[in-house]
Amino acid sequence: MSNLKNVQPLADFNWDEFENGSSLNVSKQELEKAYDETLNKVSEHQVVEGTVISIDKKEVIVNIGYKSDGIIPASEFRYNPELKVGDKVEVYVENQEDRKGQLVLSHKKARLSKSWERVNAALENEEVIQGYIKCRTKGGMIVDVFGIEAFLPGSQIDVHPIRDYDVFVGKTMEFKVVKINQEFRNVVVSHKALIEAELEAQKKEIIGKLEKGQILEGTVKNITSYGVFVDLGGVDGLIHITDLSWGRVSDPHEVVALDQKINVVILDFDDEKKRIALGLKQLTPHPWDALDENLKVGDHVKGKVVVIADYGAFVEIAPGVEGLIHVSEMSWSQHLRSAQEFLHVGDEVEAVILTLDRAERKMSLGIKQLKEDPWEAIEVKYPVGSKHTAKVRNFTNFGIFVELEEGVDGLIHISDLSWTKKVKHPSEFTQVGASIDVVVLEIDKENRRLSLGHKQLEENPWDTYETLYTPGSVHTGKITEMMDKGAVITLNEGGEGFATPKHLVKEDGTQAQLGEELEFKVIEFVKETKRIILSHSRTFEAAKDEVKAPRKHNTAKKEAAPVINNVAASTTLGDLDALAELKAKMEKGE
Numbered sequence: 001m002s003n004l005k006n007v008q009p010l011a012d013f014n015w016d017e018f019e020n021g022s023s024l025n026v027s028k029q030e031l032e033k034a035y036d037e038t039l040n041k042v043s044e045h046q047v048v049e050g051t052v053i054s055i056d057k058k059e060v061i062v063n064i065g066y067k068s069d070g071i072i073p074a075s076e077f078r079y080n081p082e083l084k085v086g087d088k089v090e091v092y093v094e095n096q097e098d099r100k101g102q103l104v105l106s107h108k109k110a111r112l113s114k115s116w117e118r119v120n121a122a123l124e125n126e127e128v129i130q131g132y133i134k135c136r137t138k139g140g141m142i143v144d145v146f147g148i149e150a151f152l153p154g155s156q157i158d159v160h161p162i163r164d165y166d167v168f169v170g171k172t173m174e175f176k177v178v179k180i181n182q183e184f185r186n187v188v189v190s191h192k193a194l195i196e197a198e199l200e201a202q203k204k205e206i207i208g209k210l211e212k213g214q215i216l217e218g219t220v221k222n223i224t225s226y227g228v229f230v231d232l233g234g235v236d237g238l239i240h241i242t243d244l245s246w247g248r249v250s251d252p253h254e255v256v257a258l259d260q261k262i263n264v265v266i267l268d269f270d271d272e273k274k275r276i277a278l279g280l281k282q283l284t285p286h287p288w289d290a291l292d293e294n295l296k297v298g299d300h301v302k303g304k305v306v307v308i309a310d311y312g313a314f315v316e317i318a319p320g321v322e323g324l325i326h327v328s329e330m331s332w333s334q335h336l337r338s339a340q341e342f343l344h345v346g347d348e349v350e351a352v353i354l355t356l357d358r359a360e361r362k363m364s365l366g367i368k369q370l371k372e373d374p375w376e377a378i379e380v381k382y383p384v385g386s387k388h389t390a391k392v393r394n395f396t397n398f399g400i401f402v403e404l405e406e407g408v409d410g411l412i413h414i415s416d417l418s419w420t421k422k423v424k425h426p427s428e429f430t431q432v433g434a435s436i437d438v439v440v441l442e443i444d445k446e447n448r449r450l451s452l453g454h455k456q457l458e459e460n461p462w463d464t465y466e467t468l469y470t471p472g473s474v475h476t477g478k479i480t481e482m483m484d485k486g487a488v489i490t491l492n493e494g495g496e497g498f499a500t501p502k503h504l505v506k507e508d509g510t511q512a513q514l515g516e517e518l519e520f521k522v523i524e525f526v527k528e529t530k531r532i533i534l535s536h537s538r539t540f541e542a543a544k545d546e547v548k549a550p551r552k553h554n555t556a557k558k559e560a561a562p563v564i565n566n567v568a569a570s571t572t573l574g575d576l577d578a579l580a581e582l583k584a585k586m587e588k589g590e
Helices: 015-020 022-038 107-125 192-209 461-468 537-548 554-567 576-589
Strands: 047-055 059-063 070-073 088-095 103-106 128-137 140-145 148-153 172-181 186-190 215-223 227-231 236-240 261-269 276-279 300-309 312-318 321-326 348-357 362-366 387-396 399-405 408-413 435-444 449-453 474-483 486-491 496-499 517-526 531-535
Touching (some): 070 088, 107 172, 186 192, 300 321, 408 435
Parallel strands (some): 148 186, 496 531
Antiparallel strands (some): 140 148, 172 186, 387 435
């Protein structure tokens, strides 16, 4: 209350006019005049400079010297995260007073009005500018530069290939304007161009110092199926897949990872040093040099099959140390097969060292040597006369090759297949892959071959046939095969005989046909060549001659008897020729 006592009323204030309201008009005009004189003249749709007086997450308040301050969304300043109170900014006056009496400003439009001038100047002067990465788009990113949406190609973000574009969204970065299309108002910017300028200087320095055998640190930039690209600091080099490890590498990802820092050695480069060959495995000693000195021929080693081909398999017994198992060293069998039948990539195997050349870094291995050679004691397991079951492997015109066990082969000659059947080709008798019973006839240890027989498993029926099919004896048989030269007759007691066409004439004068069963007389029997010559016609011709022949005296019979017995020991009188000769002798005797 004491303060109010000190307030003195204006002596010249006209209270009547105040009460009537007339004094307000005068004071308002004077007030506006005085107010206008102290404030900037502001026109709508013009660009003016203002001062930032307040910043928060949503809004930026700017004073342009007008009666009220303008509020601008903070999003319009995303390109400039360094904005602070007191900074001068350009703004576009959209409206001096909105419905709320608020001054409406836009920083974005202010920038746009001058952005093309600034963008073109930046391109001409190769100026480094700042931009805000708004979002991803096909092939790159959209960047806010001076309020203009510029395109940043994916290849221009960095010197390294970009694997994740999303990490750049929302970032403010420096760029160079590299292209402007005035007609369509398209702007292309690059961040890579800024880096390349620095890298070019580094690159020249690095290239100038490159030497073969030099060890450098690099970063894995890219991994391909054939090797790894390494960034040496602006200069790229390639580690070929064969130079990643002393061992075999199927995928470079097994050895290195993207962005990994590694030491490499320079192996070679071209004259301009644009192609640089690098090595990683060369930083470690060769595994052959570290191989156990005591390792020798005959020792057993273990390893993993890393490569396989028809001719053999490569086994890695230590990283970078491999030995070849040739297919011939996989089995005692003499049949050369494909290595894939015995081993596969990834198999863990034990093998015997057959040869070892440390100078040439070569080693040959064998796995069949882990088993006993079946030919060492062949006479014990397969003595002559012993019987076995074998597997048919293949045919030739002269016999059948069979396998008794892996590594033990034998031949059954075509003549040793059957006692009675005439085999023209072994395929008539059996088939490949079938089992067949055999007996060992002969051992050829030096050539690793057995002579085998099949027919020897049975008794020789020709021993019986010799006493059964005596010349002159008559037997029943069936015609089983017809040929131009005659017919094959299968005899009821067993075995086959042959009759020429003239001996196939029947009693009624017709020719005997295939499938007919008739009586046949044995004309000739030869055991050695397994030959039985037969005749049907002689069976009835002999009977006719018997009827025509006169009764003989006792003395003639006594003389003829031994002759008949010599011709044929059978129930018949013998063949026609013997009877004719006997008749002549008897007539002389009379």
